[in-house]
Amino acid sequence: MTTVFEVRDLSLGYPNKVLFEHLSFDIQAGRTLAVLGANGSGKSTFVKMMLNLMKPLSGGLNWPAGRPREIGYLAQMAEFDSRFPIRVRDLAAMGAWGGFGMRRRLDRAAQDRVSAALAEAGVLSIADQPIHTLSGGQLQRTLFARVIMQNAPLILLDEPFAAVDQSTEAHLLAIIDRWRNEGRAVVLVVHDLSSVLDHCTDALLLGGGRATHGAVDDVLTPENLIGQKYMSESQASWMFRSAASTTPEGAEHV
Known part of the structure; x- marks a missing residue:
């Protein structure tokens, strides 16, 4: 191994x-x-x-x-400023900036990847919602979607x-299990x-x-x-x- x-x-x-x-x-x-x-x-x-x-x-x-080249990182919730004016889908897409660049518009394939990450994290239905309106669990799911987008080893x-x-903990643990099973x-x-x-x-x-x-x-x-x-x-x-x-x-x- x-x-x-x-x-x-x-x-x-x-x-x-x-x-x-x-x-x-x-x-x-x-x-x-x-x-x-x-x-x-x-x-x-x-x-x-x-x-x-x-x-x-x-x-x-x-x-x-x-x-x-890429390490997926999720900091403690207390270190994240949820007042930042950004939507759920945009926060998740930030995980792909290393591959797409901050100033480059995401193409259709990248947008589909963002939607897939949001769906896996269970927040696709609130993708256009500003993050300051989220509950703690919704915000953490969104941050997990950002880590999914990083696609890091x-x-x-x-x-x-x-x-x-x-319920949120069990959902996020399933994502962690997938990461481990993927190597x-x-x-x-x-x-x-x-x-x-x-x-x-x-x-x-x-x-x-x-x-x-x-x-x-x-x-x-x-x-x-x-x-x-x-x-x-x-x-x-x-x-x-x-x-x-x-x-x-x-x-x-x-």
């Missing part, structure tokens, strides 16, 4: 605070990495480092096949399910342990000055979650006891 990028001996933080040190792992095509941690553990900082928006303290990324999503309902690599920053993790192949847990990477079930253990200050002992005890109680009799606990 093709390696999209390699993290090598990465130390990340700021002059007065080290978030973690000496992290190494690979991300391959067709894998989805969940990045978790308490507030301030370095989740968004890790994404910014991947986008080359900040420099690591040491180490960094290797791109075996070269850095992709690597996709970075920073807390994409904040302030959306369960794209997805890095997904999530705030809490949820059904989102059922759609991820790998996990990176940050916190307590450490970074732990591996398969989801191997990383998200009570010992790691407590030791890396993601949750208290009582929270971990309750969560894993509840999970065990819902496992059907005779089924294997994972």
Whole structure:
């Protein structure tokens, strides 16, 4: 399987605070990495480092096949100004500017691509609506349509399910599953342990000055979650006891 990028001996933080040190792992095509941690553990900082928006303290990324010309990126909702005077279809079309250019009118084929992306995201019916009229879920669907238009081999999503309902979350997770099945690599920053993790192949847990990477079930253990200050002992005890109680009799606990 093709390696999209390699993290090598990465130390990340700021002059007065080290978030973690000496992290190494690979991300391959067709894998989805969940990045978790308490507030301030370095989740968004890790994404910014991947986008080359900040420099690591040491180490960094290797791109075996070269850095992709296009990286799909969806920032946290709080970083997006929904007052910008633009329609839903125009916001989605912005994802294609790398291929079409800002000043060039989209031809019919490009317009059809925009409509297809809006349809997949579930917002084609409001394509001509200004974005300041959208609900949080509608805006996030539109931003997903913009990422679809980027058609990138690597996709970075920073807390994409904040302030959306369960129906929207399920719809967007189906898009993420399609990306993975197409052989794209997805890095997904999530705030809490949820059904989102059922759609991820790998996990990176940050916190307590450490970074732990591996398969989801191997990383998200009570010992790691407590030791890396993601949750208290009582929270971990309750969560894993509840999970065990819902496992059907005779089924294997994972």
